[in-house]
Amino acid sequence: MKHHISRALEPIQSFFRHEAFSGLLLLFFAALAIILANSPLSGSYQAVLDAVPIAGPAAYHLDLSVLHWVNDGLMAIFFFVIGLEIKREFFFGELQSLSATVLPVCAAVGGMLVPALLYAAVNMGGAPAAMAGWGIPMATDIAFSLGILSVAARSAPTAIVIFLTALAIVDDLGAIIVIALFYTGSFSLIALLAGLAALAAAFALNRRGVLHIAPYLLLGLLAWFCFLNAGIHPTIAGVILAFAIPIDRTHPESSLLYALEHRLEPWSAYVIMPVFALANAGVVLPGNLAALTEPVALGIVVGLCIGKPLGVCGAVFLLNKFLRLPLPKVLSVGHFAGAGCLAGIGFTMSLFIAALAFPDPARLATAKLGIITASVLSGAVGAGIFLIAARTPAVDQSSETE
Template identity: 45%
Template sequence: MANRPHPAAPSKVFSRSSFPEYQRILAILRTETVGGALLLAATVAALVWANSPVADGYFALREVKIGYAPWNLELSLGHWASDGLLAVFFFIAGLELKREFVAGELRKPAKAIVPVAAAVGGVVLPALIYVVVNLGAGAETLKGWAIPTATDIAFALAVLAVINTHLPAALRTFLLTLAVVDDLIAIGIIAFFYSSGLEPLMLLAALVPLALFAFLVQKRVRSWYVLLPLAAATWAFVHASGIHATVAGVLLGFAVPVVASGKKGEPAAGLAESFEHRLRPFSAGFAVPVFAFFSAGVALGGAEGLGAALRDPVAIGIILALVAGKTAGVFGTTFLVTKTTRARLDDGLAWIDVAGLAMLAGVGFTVSLLIAELGFGSGSPHDDHAKVAILAGSLAAAVLAAVVLRTRNRHYRNLAREEERDDDGDGVPDVFTRA
């Protein structure tokens, strides 16, 4: 009798990655956790100043204009933060996206399908909830449909750090991968739905410095004094084209090669990893906190003003979408995919772990604040109410996730101690080499 071929083994969701990948994820987590703490500090500072007796100074500072008017680059400090500094944040996002698709978990379709589907579910359902809540509130409120679709990875990872780190690394890897795909969707939303007054000639002009930048990085040119002017020119032309300038950061990130060429004398790390290593401290430690400082300042007007803000359908839709929509979207899609494909949950995890992670995906901040400004206009009543809702919804999602995941920490504490054992002394924990 002919031997029958064995059926392909099902792909396990949240399964353990390789030891080098595990180490890379931990390094990213450490950096993003510090960034999340700085982001929180900047947000608190902005809220305190904007609601203090000297609040006029905060709003006056945000509106101070600098730049060169003939090139349409005389912008307020607030706009420089959202259009300029956030381009660095999106450049890092572009590098991460390309790395994941070329050399990370997303290059394997069997493993990528679940976080990709979960990210899509975590975007679609919150958007639908927001639209349903605001259907009868007028066309103006519907401009904010995309506000609750984004997950802020820095804040989410900061919450994980506070909870503790006994949770399985596979959960953190999944959260990071989901957030990367979430960023890609957010970039598309901003480019296609929140850009206006398209100037095709300026967009074509942006292709010239972008092409030169891509050519040089493909040749492994690392000189900042050559690449930075080309990157700045690309950003300026994209800004003038009507497409939001942060998209330029993503395009530049996509141009950078991930895999080292292997030539003699070249560092083992690819150019994307090298750029990410250099720029991430600036992005997490300065660019994003400064953006948060200029964007999060809202004059609440005391308890009465806060109550009025939270009664706005815009705020109600955002809070419901972040807290309930993100959780149901991420968890429900993950459950559906594992029940309808060969992917399945890893044996060492329970669905309550996935539920806690899905709740944590409701922590939205950086991109949500940006979309609120793009949709409603900086300083408008709906924009202020949206910012209050983003803070309130993110806080609620973080607290609920912390309650669930803290209880799971107790379960995994003894398992974590076992996984740290290295009985053979080879420097690699036995769990990574066990057959």
């Protein structure tokens, strides 16, 4: 029996280890970016990011800087991998059962709504442009959160790892929807229809049983190009394309989706995300903490550090007390509080949304400072809570829900 249980838990444990190491690597490159931005090499660092490697026709929006190629190009692959993970979770993972997903899904929704509302409350009455950042504190960085969980809570129950992983995946899906609906540029209907037609062709290939990656890749590149020119962020094309990749319900390990996910995950975790951190985390640190009192930075810090745990834990409390949803017996209040704080590590997604929300470099720098500060504070508090929870026996909550 124990052998079967360990085999069933092997995928989530492997994912935990994978994301944990990725989070530590991400931390290194984020710190390197901050060091470069505040060193004598800051000019060279910024010059590399502003360089235009392809001097293509401006009409086709291919004359992108290195920074834009990272955020629009490499991150499309990152979002494609996220899409593959979400699809797999819906078919075979923690999101396949409605009853099993209620808790993390509701916690994720609470963890998105409360931070956005707190950010809006802090920035209400201020500069209208600042309100565009309401989506920044909604995000959770799965690599960082699981990375800290692996270091601070080595003996944490697998149930809280599953909860935090599912929460972060739903959070990613919510962030993708927010980006698609609210963070778009100048709109071109013709280009959008062309991109959607390319993606529809990919779904048609799926229905016809095509298992070669080449046609999906070509249609994905076409959709990316069309979305780029349509004013829709091109990373959305990567997410939608992922749902068109075939998956074999009988033999999932031999399906195209599994093969692509396993091949691309290391590139996404160990190359794309560190490069993204190196390109986006470079913020010039102020001489004092006064910049953190600016509404944009303060709204992000309040949203991530207070809004996230409040929304996550509040949703769990309401489901348990009013809807009588049973909670895992091995988990204590401290486990959920720690997970809520770790969910406040927005980093990758928050930086990504900030770059879309604030074209003004000064406001973007303020937002980055808020994101980095909030992520550090959330990680530290979450780690501390888990260290305390490790010394506290879990409360058997089954009696409360029977």
